[in-house]
Structures are given as C-alpha cells and as structure tokens.
Amino acid sequence: MDNTLQQKNTKLIWTLIAVVIGMFAFATLIMPPLYDAFCDWTGLNGKVELKSAAAPEVKSDNPYLVSTETAEAQAALDETAPAIAAREVRVQFIAKADRSIPWDFKPVNNSINVVPGKASNIQFEVTNLTKTGMTGRAVPSVTPAQATPYLRKMECFCFQEQHLEAGQTKLMPLQFYFTEELPEDIKEVTLSYTLYNMEKKNGSTN
Amino acid sequence: MAHHANPTGFKRWLLTTNHKEIGSMYLLFSLAMFFVGGFMAMVIRAELMYPGLQLVQPDFFNQMTTTHGLIMVFGAVMPSFVGLANWMIPLMIGAPDMALPRLNNWSFWLLPVAFGILIFAIIKSFLGLGAAPNFGWTFYAPLSTSYGPPSTDFFILSVHIMGISSIMGAVNVIVTIINMRAPGMTMMKMPLFVWTWLITAFLLIAVIPVLAGAVTMMLFDRHFGTSFFDAAGGGDPVMFQHIFWFFGHPEVYIMILPAFGIISTIIPTFARKPLFGYASMVYATASIAFLSFIVWAHHMFTVGLPLQGNLFFMYMTMLISVPTGVKVFNWIATMWRGAMTFEVPMLFSIAFVVLFTIGGLSGLMLAITPADQQYHDTYFVVAHFHYVLVTGAIFSVYAAAYYWLPKWTGNMFHTGLAKFHFWASLISVNVLFFPMHFVGLGSMPRRIPDYPLQFADMNFWISIGGFAFGLSQIIFLVVLYKCVKGGEKATSEVWENPEGLEWTIPSPAPLHTFEVPPTVK
Ligand code: HEM
Ligand SMILES: [Cu+2]
Numbered sequence: 001m002d003n004t005l006q007q008k009n010t011k012l013i014w015t016l017i018a019v020v021i022g023m024f025a026f027a028t029l030i031m032p033p034l035y036d037a038f039c040d041w042t043g044l045n046g047k048v049e050l051k052s053a054a055a056p057e058v059k060s061d062n063p064y065l066v067s068t069e070t071a072e073a074q075a076a077l078d079e080t081a082p083a084i085a086a087r088e089v090r091v092q093f094i095a096k097a098d099r100s101i102p103w104d105f106k107p108v109n110n111s112i113n114v115v116p117g118k119a120s121n122i123q124f125e126v127t128n129l130t131k132t133g134m135t136g137r138a139v140p141s142v143t144p145a146q147a148t149p150y151l152r153k154m155e156c157f158c159f160q161e162q163h164l165e166a167g168q169t170k171l172m173p174l175q176f177y178f179t180e181e182l183p184e185d186i187k188e189v190t191l192s193y194t195l196y197n198m199e200k201k202n203g204s205t206n
Numbered sequence: 207m208a209h210h211a212n213p214t215g216f217k218r219w220l221l222t223t224n225h226k227e228i229g230s231m232y233l234l235f236s237l238a239m240f241f242v243g244g245f246m247a248m249v250i251r252a253e254l255m256y257p258g259l260q261l262v263q264p265d266f267f268n269q270m271t272t273t274h275g276l277i278m279v280f281g282a283v284m285p286s287f288v289g290l291a292n293w294m295i296p297l298m299i300g301a302p303d304m305a306l307p308r309l310n311n312w313s314f315w316l317l318p319v320a321f322g323i324l325i326f327a328i329i330k331s332f333l334g335l336g337a338a339p340n341f342g343w344t345f346y347a348p349l350s351t352s353y354g355p356p357s358t359d360f361f362i363l364s365v366h367i368m369g370i371s372s373i374m375g376a377v378n379v380i381v382t383i384i385n386m387r388a389p390g391m392t393m394m395k396m397p398l399f400v401w402t403w404l405i406t407a408f409l410l411i412a413v414i415p416v417l418a419g420a421v422t423m424m425l426f427d428r429h430f431g432t433s434f435f436d437a438a439g440g441g442d443p444v445m446f447q448h449i450f451w452f453f454g455h456p457e458v459y460i461m462i463l464p465a466f467g468i469i470s471t472i473i474p475t476f477a478r479k480p481l482f483g484y485a486s487m488v489y490a491t492a493s494i495a496f497l498s499f500i501v502w503a504h505h506m507f508t509v510g511l512p513l514q515g516n517l518f519f520m521y522m523t524m525l526i527s528v529p530t531g532v533k534v535f536n537w538i539a540t541m542w543r544g545a546m547t548f549e550v551p552m553l554f555s556i557a558f559v560v561l562f563t564i565g566g567l568s569g570l571m572l573a574i575t576p577a578d579q580q581y582h583d584t585y586f587v588v589a590h591f592h593y594v595l596v597t598g599a600i601f602s603v604y605a606a607a608y609y610w611l612p613k614w615t616g617n618m619f620h621t622g623l624a625k626f627h628f629w630a631s632l633i634s635v636n637v638l639f640f641p642m643h644f645v646g647l648g649s650m651p652r653r654i655p656d657y658p659l660q661f662a663d664m665n666f667w668i669s670i671g672g673f674a675f676g677l678s679q680i681i682f683l684v685v686l687y688k689c690v691k692g693g694e695k696a697t698s699e700v701w702e703n704p705e706g707l708e709w710t711i712p713s714p715a716p717l718h719t720f721e722v723p724p725t726v727k
Binding site: 028 | 305306352373376377380381384385386411412413414415416418419420422423434437438439440441442445448449452510512513
C-alpha cells in the first residue's frame with residue numbers, strides 16, 4: 001500500500017472513531033440530562049416549576065408549590081366567593097407503592113369533582129406494613145399531561161420524604177386547584193402517586 | 207506483495223484476511239443463525255398452533271421470542287449483508303481487497319463469540335439452570351433492568367460484542383468505498399449496492415454506539431446503583447424507549463437499504479434495460495437515511511407523548527414513504543417494456559417488490575397515530591415487520607445469493623430445485639404472515655403463548671405456513687451443497703450482459719482480483 005493511501009485511510013478511520021465515541025457520549029452523558037431538562041421545561045413529568053423560585057406566587061421553600069397569599073389562591077380558598085367557571089372536572093387519584101417499599105398506600109377518596117378555580121383537599125392513607133421504620137417518598141404524575149400547567153398545589157406530601165415507624169399509619173394531605181384557564185376539553189384528570197423507598201437507593205440522574 | 211506460506215485447514219479460516227473468504231464466512235454464519243433463529247420460530251409456532259399451553263411454559267416462550275428476534279436481526283440479516291458487502295464491494299469498485307483486511311478478520315470472529323454467549327444462555331435455560339433473556343428483542347426497561355433475569359448480563363455482553371463487530375465492519379466499508387475505488391469510478395458511477403451500503407455504514411456508525419449506550423446504562427442501573435431508567439431514583443423508563451428507538455428505527459433501515467441496492471442491481475439485468483432513475487435512487491436512499499433519524503417515536507404512540515409530538519412523528523413517518531415510493535416506482539419503470547426473463551434471482555426480486563410494498567403499506571397504516579393506538583403490540587405489527595424483513599430483507603439476500611452464486615462457486619445452481627425453493631417459500635411465507643394481519647386487527651396481542659379461542663383457526667394455518675416455510679429453507683441447503691460440489695460450469699458473465707466489474711473476472715472468482723486496478727470509463 002502506498003503511503004498516501006495509508007495516510008488517507010488513517011485520517012478517515014480516526015474521523016469515524018470520533019463519530020462513534022461522540023454518539024456513545026451523546027446517548028449516555030448528554031441525552032439523559034437533556035431529557036430531564038426537556039421534561040421539566042414542558043411539564044411532561046407532571047411537575048411544573050412555577051416561574052422563577054423568587055416570584056411572589058411561589059412558595060419560598062418549594063418551587064413546585066404555590067403560595068397561599070396570592071389573590072388567585074385566596075379566591076380558590078374562599079368558600080363563599082362564587083366560582084366563575086360553571087363546569088366540573090372529575091379528578092381521579094391513583095396511589096401505588098413501588099415494589100421496593102412494602103407499604104399500603106391509597107387515597108381516601110378515589111375521585112372527586114372539582115370546579116376550576118376552587119381549591120380541594122383530599123387525603124391519602126399510608127401504612128408501613130413492615131417491622132422496621134422506613135422512609136419513602138411519593139413521585140407525582142398527571143394525565144393528561146396537558147393539564148399539568150394549570151395544576152396548582154398548595155400542599156402536597158409528595159415533595160417531602162415520609163418516615164413511618166413499624167406498623168404506623170398516617171394520613172397525608174393534598175391541597176390543590178386548577179386555574180380557570182384549564183382547557184374546556186379536559187373533563188377528567190388523573191393524579192397518580194407512586195411511593196418509592198428512600199432508604200437504599202439515593203443515586204439519581206437528576 | 208509477498209505471501210507467506212498459506213496456513214491450511216481451520217487455521218486458514220481463522221487467520222484469513224481475504225475479503226472473499228471472510229465474505230463466505232459471514233454468509234455461512236448468517237445462514238447458520240437463520241436456521242438457529244428459525245428453529246426457535248418453529249417452537250413459537252408449535253406452541254401457538256392450538257390455544258392453551260402444550261409445549262412450553264410462558265417464561266420459556268418469552269425467551270424464545272426474545273432470542274428469535276435478536277438472532278434474526280443481529281445474527282442472520284445484518285451479517286448476511288456484511289458478507290455480501292465483503293464479497294462484492296471490492297469486486298464492484300475494482301479494489302484488490304477491503305481497505306482494512308485484518309480488522310475485517312477480527313470483526314467476523316467476534317460474531318461467533320457474541321452469539322455463542324446468547325445461545326449458551328438459551329441452552330442453560332433449557333437445562334433448567336436459570337432463565338435466558340425474556341424481555342423481547344426490544345429489551346424495554348424495567349423488564350430488562352429491575353425484572354431481568356441474571357442472564358441479562360450475558361445479553362449485555364453479547365450486544366456489546368456484536369456492536370463492536372458491526373462498527374468495525376462499517377468503518378471498513380466506508381474506508382474501502384471512499385479510498386479504494388478504481389480510477390475513473392466516480393461516486394455517481396458506483397453501482398447502487400455500493401451506494402446503499404455506504405449509506406448503511408454511516409447509519410451503523412451513528413446508531414450502534416447509541417445501542418451500546420443503552421445497554422451500558424442498563425448495566426449501570428442493574429449493578430452500580432444508577433437510575434437512568436428507574437423512576438425510584440429520578441430516572442424514567444420512557445427515556446429507555448426514546449434511546450432504544452433512536453437506535454431502533456435507523457436499524458430497520460440498516461436491514462433494508464442494502465436490499466434496495468441488491469434489487470436495483472438484479473432487476474436491470476433480467477429486464478435488459480438500464481436502471482430507471484439512477485440518481486433519484488441515490489437521493490432517495492440518502493433521504494430515507496436522513497428521515498430515519500426523526501421518526502423513532504412512531505414506536506411509542508401509546509406512551510403518552512403530547513399531541514404535538516405524536517403529530518410530528520406521524521407526519522415524518524408518512525414522509526418516509528415518499529422516497530420509498532420513488533424506489534418502488536423506479537423498479538417498476540425499469541421492468542416496464544423490458545425484455546424480461548424469470549431466472550431465480552429475478553423471481554425473488556419481483557417477489558421482493560410486491561411483498562415489500564405490502565409491508566410498506568401496513569407500515570403506513572401503523573404510522574397513523576390513532577390507528578396505531580389500536581394496532582400497537584398486536585399481531586398486525588408482527589405481520590408488518592415480517593413482510594419487510596422476511597419477504598423484504600431475506601428475499602433480497604436469496605436473490606443476491608442466486609445472482610452471484612455462480613460467480614462465487616464457478617458452477618450454475620440446479621435451476622429446478624432453486625425454483626422449487628422459490629415457489630415453496632413464496633406460498634408458505636404468505637400463508638404464514640398474511641393471516642397475521644387479520645388476527646392483529648382482531649386485536650390478538652403479540653408475544654403471548656396462549657390466546658382466546660376466536661383466534662384458533664387462523665393460528666392453526668399460520669403455524670402450518672410457518673412449518674412449510676421452515677422446511678422450504680432446507681431446499682436451499684440442498685441447492686447450495688450441489689452448487690458448491692459441482693454442476694454446469696458458469697461463464698464469467700453468467701447472465702446475459704449483466705452490468706458491473708464483477709462480471710469481467712473469471713468464474714469462480716480467483717482468490718486475488720484487481721491487483722492492478724481496472725480503468726472505468
Ligand atoms: C414505509 C415504510 C415504513 C413505515 C411507515 C413503518 C412504520 C412502522 C410503525 C409505525 C411501526 C410501529 C408499530 C407499533 O409498534 O405499533 C413499525 C414497526 C416496525 N417496523 Fe416499520 N415501517 C416501515 C418500514 C419498515 C422497514 C423497511 C422495516 C425493516 C426492514 C421495518 C421494520 C419494523 C419493525 C422491526 C417494527 C417492529 C418493532 C417492534 O416493536 O418489535 N419497517 N413500523
Ligand atoms: Cu420504525
């Protein structure tokens with residue numbers, strides 16, 4: 001083989017190897033954080049970070065919860081104020097414990113009807129079925145995802161770790177409302193919570 | 207070039223760097239894998255012949271569908287095209303060998319290792335020593351992470367090894383085509399098989415690393431405490447599907463672009479007309495390759511993507527059928543008013559055009575999001591991809607084998623037997639796969655060992671078709687054996703005025719060819 005061909009080959013091979021390494025890095029190192037960022041940005045993962053954490057309508061210690069101080073929240077909480085929206089949305093609740101955590105976890109009501117703009121409270125009951133104390137955390141999800149930007153949570157157990165002693169039962173509150181801008185074609189929303197064990201696994205891609 | 211004393215026997219094959227010998231080994235290996243994977247298909251069809259569980263347990267059934275898919279995709283279809291590339295690309299571009307002969311040897315010998323590991327896992331399972339991979343060839347998380355059997359680690363190792371082999375093969379093809387063409391062979395004079403393989407090789411370079419990334423992340427989730435795909439640690443199993451199909455859809459084109467090249471080579475020979483629309487074929491291939499990167503989520507219409515996402519992927523997928531349609535049009539236009547004869551390679555090619563198009567049409571049905579939400583994970587999808595892969599990719603490999611076999615062996619094959627192979631395959635393959643459309647539309651799920659009674663009659667006939675198709679492939683072994691052993695001597699042209707440099711050398715092709723490059727006008 002003459003020299004120039006050998007040189008041309010070597011150069012091309014290294015270019016191709018660079019592409020291979022680049023694509024591998026893309027899949028393993030770039031794609032997962034990009035995917036998370038994309039889900040956060042679009043709210044597809046059921047959590048919407050509400051504007052900047054410093055905005056007045058956001059609770060200072062948790063960017064996923066709204067402050068109860070705003071006019072919108074006040075109106076939602078005020079039971080005497082008439083609702084503007086003359087429609088009801090059915091909200092269903094699903095609670096499920098991951099196989100990593102042998103707890104019993106269920107909503108007290110399976111579904112309720114809510115009026116957009118008005119706040120509702122519901123509770124979830126959780127029991128530690130094991131003989132040891134354990135810590136778990138629930139991860140929320142909203143279906144259809146299009147409803148996510150209109151969901152406002154004022155209180156949710158899902159943003160804190162929950163510690164339960166052996167055999168202990170606990171009621172966990174959720175307080176939320178949908179803003180009145182919730183699109184008309186959404187007539188049913190499912191809020192689902194999956195409980196995960198926080199004891200052994202703390203590794204995370206986030 | 208000085209030659210060392212050539213080793214003989216097994217060592218000759220172990221150490222060879224000759225593109226023809228490596229090509230033959232690839233082809234024979236893929237044929238062997240075709241029969242191994244085919245045997246698993248026979249187990250699947252035997253179980254599904256009647257409703258209820260007769261032959262195997264559900265878990266073993268899942269291991270059969272998983273390894274059948276993996277072996278057919280990575281062990282039969284892909285290596286057969288690499289084998290053809292090894293044999294034919296140097297001959298078609300007037301090069302003495304592949305550019306990187308030693309790498310070539312290595313990339314072949316990795317394959318028996320990779321598939322040895324997979325087959326070992328199945329044998330182990332058969333002996334009752336722990337389940338083989340059972341999560342489908344798509345190995346979705348969490349089935350393959352939290353719920354995968356211990357043998358999943360064999361699977362991961364095996365996929366890594368076959369991936370390295372594919373990447374090395376692709377690098378070799380690209381370097382050969384870019385740097386080793388005979389003087390005068392410009393890009394737009396290259397035979398289409400060379401063109402389609404060049405584009406395929408680029409697809410391989412781009413997406414096999416993504417597959418390697420997916421199995422690497424799986425490995426880390428399984429053993430090193432990460433949570434790429436595990437919601438418990440903040441990961442997401444849906445991300446697995448995005449990554450897998452970002453590899454997976456280009457992968458299905460990796461399995462069909464070389465077939466397009468083969469068909470575009472064979473039809474002009476037997477229609478006795480130059481290929482209609484050479485340049486448009488090249489551009490169509492390139493645009494299919496490009497589009498194949500932005501349609502992956504048509505495999506994920508039911509995971510709950512936002513409406514805009516579903517719409518985007520639906521339109522992009524439908525767009526792919528435009529360049530595909532251009533190709534089908536060009537093949538038909540090539541045959542139009544040609545002086546056609548129906549030698550065996552041509553029979554397989556015509557069957558390819560018709561049956562691949564049926565697969566393309568069912569693909570188009572699946573591309574429509576609301577329709578796919580009904581068809582997804584039913585036998586309709588199974589029918590779709592077997593039409594494009596069996597009557598598409600595999601028929602094209604048969605067409606290629608019959609077309610070039612006289613060049614490889616120096617002997618004509620037994621035409622009567624070969625025609626028998628063709629007709630038996632053609633009829634049985636349709637009995638096998640056509641009714642799958644109907645049971646699929648009737649919503650029979652894929653990958654299940656048992657089914658409701660209303661699907662019983664259809665499944666009986668599907669199984670009969672399956673056994674017939676399996677048996678028909680044994681005829682090919684006979685044809686191959688007879689052709690290697692002897693038969694009517696082939697001329698160097700073999701067919702009537704075929705086009706291409708490979709027909710300017712004697713039959714059988716001597717071990718070393720084009721040591722002095724030919725001049726292409
Ligand atoms: C006109 C061209 C094509 C279109 C529009 C198309 C469309 C689709 C769609 C939408 C699906 C997903 C179905 C579902 O899971 O619900 C699918 C599945 C599939 N297609 Fe195609 N396809 C085309 C061509 C091909 C070709 C050429 C091949 C391979 C040679 C192929 C191989 C496959 C495979 C293997 C699957 C199933 C993957 C799995 O879930 O196991 N398709 N196709
Ligand atoms: Cu696809």
